[in-house]
Amino acid sequence: MRKLFRFVKPYKIPVIIVLVLTFLQSLSQLFLPTLMATIVDEGIVNGDIHLIIKIGGLMLLVAGSGVILSILTNFYSSRVAMGFGKTLRGKLFSHVENLSLMDFNKIGTSSLMMRTTNDILQVQQVLTMTLKIFITAPIMFLGGIIIVFSTDPKLSLIIIAALPFIVAAVFITAKKGLPLFKLVQKKLDRLNLVLREGLTGLRVIRSFNRLDFEKKRFNEANFDFSKTTIKVNKLMATLTPILTLVLNFSIIATIWFGSIRISNEHIQVGDLMAIIQYATQIMFSLIMASVMFVMIPRASVSAARINEVLDSCSSHEEEPLSGYTDSKRGQIDFRDVTFRYPGAEKPVISNLSFSAKPGEVTAIIGGTGAGKSTLINMIPRFYEIERGTISVDGINICDIPQKTLRSKIGLVPQKPLLFSGTIADNIRLGKESATNEEIKEAADIAQASDFITKMKDGMYSKVLQKGANLSGGQRQRLSIARALVRKSEIYIFDDSFSALDYGTQEKLQAALKKEMQGSTVLFITQRISSILHADQIIVLDEGRTAGIGTHEKLMKTSGIYREIVTSQLPGEAVM
The missing domain is CATH 1.20.1560.10 (ABC transporter type 1, transmembrane domain)
Known part of the structure; x- marks a missing residue:
């Protein structure tokens, strides 16, 4: 005491x-x-x-x-x-x-x-x-x-x-x-x-x-x-x-x-x-x-x-370590990364290596429990890896102050979480200094403006705790707008379109493609249709890489990927 x-x-x-x-x-x-x-x-x-x-x-x-x-x-x-x-x-x-x-x-x-x-x-x-x-x-x-x-x-x-x-x-x-x-x-x-x-x-x-x-x-x-x-x-x-x-x-x-x-x-x-x-x-x-x-x-x-x-070790570092210089690109490199949860017998991620480059879309797909969400949670250092290295622009993320590291990332979590306040407050959470024009632009790209304008007070409409007065799709689009308003170098979407219909998803992806040019984009999704045109697709199976490449390449080289595709799309659509 x-x-x-x-x-x-x-x-x-x-x-x-x-x-x-x-x-x-x-x-x-x-x-x-x-x-x-x-x-x-x-x-x-x-x-x-x-x-x-x-x-x-x-x-x-x-x-x-x-x-x-x-x-x-x-x-x-x-x-x-x-x-x-x-x-x-x-x-x-x-x-x-x-x-x-x-x-x-x-x-x-x-x-x-x-x-x-x-x-x-x-x-x-x-x-x-x-x-x-x-x-x-x-x-x-x-x-x-x-x-x-x-x-x-x-x-x-x-x-x-x-x-x-x-x-x-x-x-x-x-x-x-x-x-x-x-x-x-x-x-x-x-x-x-x-x-x-x-x-x-x-x-x-x-x-x-x-x-x-x-x-x-x-x-x-x-x-x-x-x-x-x-x-x-x-x-x-x-x-x-x-x-x-x-x-x-x-x-x-x-x-x-x-x-x-x-x-x-x-x-x-x-x-x-x-x-x-x-x-x-x-x-x-x-x-x-x-x-x-x-x-x-x-x-x-x-x-x-x-x-x-x-006394628990805080993962926050106020000062950068020696040799660190801030950069503005956003390339992510995984090198032989292994991670296991405390008390777990087997690693969730084992010897994982890949690179995600600026201006490209990297999609991550795999079955339930393959380690997809765990993978993206390691980038902002929500979890500390057991072995290997994760680098951003060639710098080990352990050598980057967390505040700086996370300022580079626009994250849209799997479960959209909103806070009590207004719609504008929730979008501005991504960037405190965001102007009304920037908030509106982010909402437009996220396809959220259509339902916001129909609400009584527009951007200043009240949001209840956890967004209880909004539908799942509305919460998801506001969560996407919150990430977009940051204008980040790295965007991570963790199965962020699951509550959207195909029409809204297509409009959103088209708007995102234009908005995120030059940024590193990681998609985690269960929908094959969302990643057919990704620059790189990583197939995970029990925490290991079961294939890396484009859709066409994986259809020829990865049996697991072919099974996922054929289970979702008609045969003629995958040829």
């Missing part, structure tokens, strides 16, 4: 203010019992009304100052904790955005959401408590012990004798609670995962009448989480009663032996009353510390989960 506290550095001055205010507040609390003892022993016993009023007024002043100091302490400690949480959430979110897809998938979307929200909240709460208790508990404990010992050393032994019981109770509870807190966070991740899948997959669940199954699945995860949470809360709930019991017995013993010492004239009544209050403050400081020990195990688990993300 200490690693995370580096994010408190920008709030050094508020932290110092909190510590100073807490110190003064603790001194005011320690001063009150002494004033009360003076009132009893010198004012009440001697009937000195003037002294009672004088000391009583001082007590009111000290108590009032303590209240003001407490309010200011809470204000500044909350400000520090909220600022820390804001900074940490921003850092975590930025880091997650730069993680490789393998690291992202390894941790999981649901877990990342919980780490960014719930886990940071746990650490925030501990930080708030730490700022207030870090000074208060030690001062009240040590100050109380010193004052009680100086007042009556024998009575102080009663309080000291109770300390081992308190320490043992806190230690045992914390030791048993830490594994349970880890389990709670894992089960909370599981609950969030089931809930997220149930909500995002609601259409599929309803279409297959699986509502009862999903309810049962959610209830099991919910019950499992609740059972573990109740178990850990029961454990932690035993701590406060134990500490309260020790406190009460200590006070009883103090009163018992204190009355004996009063009758023997070793101490006065006011001193005993002060000792009882100091004993309460000492025990209260230990209870405050025990609350920290209850919160720290859970927060330490949360901190470890946050650090796990922050």
